[in-house]
Amino acid sequence: MTGRAAIALVARREIRERLRSKVFLASTAIMLALVGGTTALEGALSKNPTYRVAVTAPAPPGLAAALRTAARPFDDGKVRLRIVATPRAGRQLLDEKHVDALLLLGGDRLVFRTNVDTKAAAIAETAVRTLRHHLPTSPELSTATLHPAEKTDDAATIVAYLGSMLLLMSLAIYGQWVVTGVVEEKNSRVVELLLSTVRPRDLLAGKVIGIGLPGLAQLGLVAGLAAGLLATGVFDAPPGLGGSAALVVPWFALGFALYAVAYAAAGALASRQQSSETAGQPVTYTLLAVYFAGYASVAADAHGTLANALTVFPLSAPLVLPARSALVGVPLWEHVLAVGLVLATIYALVAFAGRVYAHGLLRSGPRLGLRAAWRLARR
């Protein structure tokens, strides 16, 4: 039997175990429900939106009716009109979020708080033109905001942070599965029987692939649903964002290959009394550390040196790159460099972990430190 056949056998067993696991099926259902539910909620909330508009007295007769008519094509929207005495009073209402827009007919201006709501602007524009019986040749209203626009796009932020959170959780959860599987094989001593026919590195590879593929399928379903929803415009989001959401999937594959190998080595080094939870801790802490470093650096300055460095640094790239790509975009060369570095790291780690795995699995003594493992691997 070839090594590849052995890898396939080991992987097939892992996949079958996963597909039978109630935890796996339940978590898939929950993740799909979360993404789908968010969309349904978003859809329900965006039905019959109410646009709150203030206008300075005296309001021209028919304005309220014209606004209502103009709002109807926009998801059956409603308009609540408030009359204010002075522009100053209107600005105050706007600032305190009692209204969403202030219509200053004297200056033909429509004022928003921070960001221009294009739908509200279109409704006001149509209504005013109808009242004045003007033909749509030039804009009736100019738009302005009270405050400078908030920098980030809401949808991009959600994709970036949800995406990297999803990646972090998936890597940690599936990584923990690898540890649990390795520790179970070690503690039940079935590994002795396995290694009498299978090479350690084939066992390692089969295990990582067999746990990674169901994980990838699960994440692919969820990310695919999210990307599809973004692309069909259910969310009010720029169309390119679906691509960024989809980036989560290949980066899970790369990140998982990297971290699962480390998790497997950690499991192999565990002592027999040690639980799989504590065995995986060093890797989980590393994962959390790079996640928070990435989060902090991108939040501080998404274009900064640190954010750029963490985008290509192999340990953090799987978490940081998709997020930065959604937020500010990442140039192609950084994508290429990050993928290259991650692949190189996986290659080196597999060679190292393969040897640690063999020695660690067949030892029944106390937990091995990393230094002892390194010595073993070099022998």
Add this chain to the structure above:
Amino acid sequence: MLSLVDISKRFGNVQALDGCTFTVARGRMIGFLGPNGAGKTTAMRTVFGLAEPDRGEALWDGRPIERTDRLRFGYMPEERGLYPRMRVGEQLEYFAALHGLAARTARAAATSWLERLGLADRARAKIEELSHGNQQRVQLAAALLHEPDLLVLDEPFAGLDPVAVRTLVEVLRGEAERGAAVLFSSHQLDLVEDVCEEVAIVDHGRVVATGDVGALRRASRRRRIELQVDGAPPEWLPTVAGVSLVERRDGGLRLLAGSDVEPERVLAEAERAGQVVSFDYGPPSLAELFLELVAP
């Protein structure tokens, strides 16, 4: 043929194997004996590449053992190990497939062995649901599924009831008759004497005796004397030089004598002490030979 050639292995301060050498031919069944810590398990693990010898090597048909050879080996490790939450049938099919059997053959082999070991109705049970004895049977089946050329079993009789012992003896004999080389370790010396023609005895990592059990017993420098003398004083012992007491039991005496001691002299003394009811002289049992060879 399996050959262990001059294998040495040290774990820290412990010399587990120290020039261990012996062979197991196809069609032969060898009992592997030795006190705890003598190196039996380590020697067996070197066959499967699970322990790397510091010196020496394990050979199959005169060549270093490759992974492809190991696919044709069957192994029952000292510490039993199966997936606790996997079903019995699936588990056996999996191990058969790892030994290179096609899916259909693997399934047939699993079914046939489960039937033979009286577990046909437990194929869908999880390992953790089985009794200890039944888990042991599944473990045995996992070693046998692929009709191995070499069968290595570490303490296969430990913890078995007499019925299971009988079944296992029959299975192992069958495997040897089929042409497999069979090596198993055990502490049950009477059982080994019944079952095996050949033994290898290790002590402190060295093989101290190997070969035909009868020949080894006859080659011993000791002889066993069992006698019963009616009417002798309770503390009576023969005073022949080179004879020592092993135990008094049921009014009888068990003695150990050098092979140069003439048994007639012991018998003559006994006849003077009382009426000799029985007198038995011969080579030591395997158990006695074992104690002679590995005594500290």
